[in-house]
Amino acid sequence: MLVSTKGRYALRVMVDLAEHQATGRIPLKEIAARQGISEKYLENILATLVRANMLSGMRGKGGGYVLTRPPEQYTVGEILRLTEGSLAPVACLDGDCKGCSRSDECPTLDVWKNLDKLINDYLDGVTLDQLVAPNEGYDYVI
Amino acid sequence: MLVSTKGRYALRVMVDLAEHQATGRIPLKEIAARQGISEKYLENILATLVRANMLSGMRGKGGGYVLTRPPEQYTVGEILRLTEGSLAPVACLDGDCKGCSRSDECPTLDVWKNLDKLINDYLDGVTLDQLVAPNEGYDYVI
């Protein structure tokens, strides 16, 4: 699996926060309930996002999380790379196998490189605002 | 990781067999040595390929493996899907999560579907003969 629950949850949470931007800071409890994710597990994920300055968290009464940038300035790729560690489709491209002794002669390496670029380019081309449902979270009355 | 050693080895082995087609049946021992893969582990992988009729195996002295079709009739996608079980980038698209209770409202589902299509389309567009090094394995004398 290229993307595990951690990455998937992170993305859903970011969309959730984008949709509820207008409400100000949103406590973890609320996000967890809305998204059906365990509160404790979500803590880990949010901590990662905060440490990377993608979210700002504030403690205490009235605290919670908000995006640090407008939704159109987040790409799906960066969110997933952060939470997953890497989006490389094969270990060969990912630290571990760096300089696999066979890489010079490997007939399949180009396939992996192309695939990697395809995946990253696509995910870097999708921004958070594109995933926000139109008017979701706003109660416009005409 | 989208593709594990099983799939990577399988692909390398298929290329190896394509390159050495002219030699007739090739014993596992020879492939394992050439590719630097454990013989016992390779057994599993080749068994999978044989069961799917992508290779033909023959026992006994003079036995070994050969492709059942010309290299241009194999796609990388089908080889990997067989050996990996699936190339879905997220569990949501893959049996397990089929009909995730949230799929109706999931804002990220389209991203995964598009990514899945991108990956599969690319890999289904690459055929084995495209990975065979020019003239590799043939000793043409002009």
Place this chain on the structure above:
DNA sequence: GTAAAGCCTAGTAACGCAATAGGAAATAGA
């Protein structure tokens, strides 16, 4: 001071991956 919230460090159960083990069955050639 207290309730509400985030922050931090561990711990754990289950699973899948990578590989190994040991032998049975088939085949060709001496």
Place this chain on the structure above:
DNA sequence: TCTATTTCCTATTGCGTTACTAGGCTTTAC
């Protein structure tokens, strides 16, 4: 017919990662 060679088959094991859980500390507003 015996033997070396080779594939085929079923288990098992070690190990790392994933998905979560536990418990306590710190900050903040009222």
